[in-house]
Amino acid sequence: MSSEKQNTKKEILAITIPLFAKSGYAGVSMRQIAKAVDLQAATLYYHFPDKHTLYIEALTQTFNKHADFMKESFTLQASSEQRLHQVIQQLCTLINGDTDFSKLMQREIMGGDKKRLQFLADHVFAGFFRDMNELCLSFAPDQDPHLMTVSVLGLIAYHFQITPIRSFLPGFQASHNDSEVIANHVFSLLKTVTK
Amino acid sequence: MSSEKQNTKKEILAITIPLFAKSGYAGVSMRQIAKAVDLQAATLYYHFPDKHTLYIEALTQTFNKHADFMKESFTLQASSEQRLHQVIQQLCTLINGDTDFSKLMQREIMGGDKKRLQFLADHVFAGFFRDMNELCLSFAPDQDPHLMTVSVLGLIAYHFQITPIRSFLPGFQASHNDSEVIANHVFSLLKTVTK
């Protein structure tokens, strides 16, 4: 509790998260991490028992960061169309503002560890997903709510996933990387489903 | 040209692709590959100069496999709505039938090597993407064609991306993993945009 060095652990995590997001667990060595944090590799083991624990803590922190949003994004009382619009905008802002979150999620899904996926589903997404199902049911009653929720999420997430390659694809304009432009586009698509 | 051993190289690639897809470049060792192919690790170096080249060839083969579809999916002369329906179905079949393709693509995008992304964009997706832009323009003239193309692709791709975690999410039913069910859902969403 004494001084500035209590922050080291948090600093390590902060610097490690983007490394794991970009290159994956196996793609980052403890030595690389140490270099990025400007410490000796051995020092990392004072703060974390091993590499796996460091990764799990990085993962946990990245997901916890958005736990509040996941729970409080549906407080607004309004028409389902207005709520949809708001949720789309918030999701775009969230995903655009934290690329690491999406990447780590993608990597976890591809890795396919069932226990971890079960955990992520239950403790990170369940509440949010349930709210989304409900919202979808109210603005698109003809659609299966689970499929509809995935569609809305995919419609948003994919635009940010492909950001690194987007500028090389036909028809690209700088505005296509803008969070608000994407949000408006997605909403304009989905509101035709509403009526 | 003599005998059965000319196939070794192709066999190595065939077995390597799913390994790289699931665990990424750094997540797979030459020894693991050798074991999976039932060869000694040193033998791999007779067929490929190094690991990187093996990976690039695996990548290339995976993408080339679909080059034909990417070029010939738009020959059908019909209403834009019918063509959209057909393209959606074909994309679902393709993505559902080759998980490795999507995973390798995702990993490439997350890795962020600009030269490789430029190459993939130009040599794998450019033609297809251009056709999609055109199709989008004809069935949804009010939307930006580039954004609309990405939306259609994301709407489809995301459903398959999340397959491993889907069964843990609220509202899941077994049918949600079915390629045809997804295709019909996506089309039913998009056709409301058409009118």
Place this chain on the structure above:
DNA sequence: GTCTATAAAGGGATAGAC
């Protein structure tokens, strides 16, 4: 074309000084 053996480098992790 595949093997055994091995070199050379890099990886995770620990011991002990400060």
Place this chain on the structure above:
DNA sequence: GTCTATCCCTTTATAGAC
């Protein structure tokens, strides 16, 4: 809490026999 030094294992890659 951070360092240096080091252990031990795995990794990529090569040399040379068959």
